[in-house]
Amino acid sequence: MNVLGRILIIALAAALVIGGLLAFVPSNAAAGFADGRPDRQLTLDPAQASGTADQSTSAARPEFAGRERGGDHHEGGFGHIIRNAAIMTIIIALVAFGMRWLRRRRAVVWL
């Protein structure tokens, strides 16, 4: 029961976050997607191919203002793991050892 109660508190906290998210997000997201998600344009219109169309106002993908974002999911290969691990390592090196350094110099009293 004790554990269940704690899990319930965690769930409630998560529900609060999700509620807040829902309260914020759809209001501005709905404007761009009132008619649902636009179909992807797989081929170029003749006007686009000849370069006469204004790409920035192309209606094909209004969500990107005509800019191609590069496939739906080209992100997140193995390189991503290396990249993210590297970012974490840099943060740890800077913060953990930075704190140690500050403490040794007594530069920041409350550390």
Added chain:
Amino acid sequence: MQTVTKAKTGNRSKTNYVVDLIIGISFLLATAPNATGEPIHEWLSMGLLVMVVVHLLLHWQWIVAISKKLFGKVAWQQRINYMLNIGLFIDLTIIMFTGVMISKTVVPLLGLQLPSNLTWRSLHGLASDVGVVLIGLHLALHWDWIVRTSKRYLIQPIVKRLHKPATQLATKEQ
């Protein structure tokens, strides 16, 4: 920082260590859905969700203790820790929720069809990138504990095992 868990037996920090290792590795894998494939991404993250709840339950005493005196007398480092942990909680919740909203494996399995919404999709990626930074900070603030516990539960057992044959020989000769 670890006063609460320290009062418990050493086994508690071993449990913490194993859980932390699992969520750390799972999170890194989860940030690369194209490396694991999309179905594994979703199931792995669902497992991660459960493990994060376990992680929080294991630190419940700390959460209660600091919550009570957050505005009273508490070390600044703990306060920073607390803010960061709240940020982590919010971020992980956003990742999980938006993940469910764009799910192609887990949610359809339940017979549900959610309308596709690019907002959730981009928020999912963004929150995940923020998570990399926040978890990096979270680990940095616990770095001393991580080093200490790694020595105890990871390095020492390996070293011991490597030296075992020699010590066994020595005892036999005596």
